[in-house]
Amino acid sequence: MEDKLVRVNTYERLEEAMLDQQILTENDISSNIYNSAMANILPIMYEINEGIALLVFEKEADKARDILREYHLATDVTP
Numbered sequence: 001m002e003d004k005l006v007r008v009n010t011y012e013r014l015e016e017a018m019l020d021q022q023i024l025t026e027n028d029i030s031s032n033i034y035n036s037a038m039a040n041i042l043p044i045m046y047e048i049n050e051g052i053a054l055l056v057f058e059k060e061a062d063k064a065r066d067i068l069r070e071y072h073l074a075t076d077v078t079p
Helices: 014-026 058-075
Strands: 005-011 031-034 052-057
Touching (some): 005 058, 014 031, 014 052, 014 058, 052 058
Antiparallel strands (some): 031 052
16 A cells, blocks of 8 residues: 655745754654656646645654644744
8 A cells, every 4th residue: 555645734935834844854854755747757746836835745744734823833933
């Protein structure tokens, strides 16, 4: 069975997505950044059409959201 990628957040700026991706990496959660420019490379992900998306495996989505929520509350930075 393949793990499904799910969106944990959507961003307007790539830098914001990259910051959150780094936070997840530091917490041992693999993630990918997807934007519409990547549709030609990953056509299976074309349904994600809302800006820049941070994707994680479905089994880690809740943990990833919790980590990001705690980080942004602690730093008072909301992407």
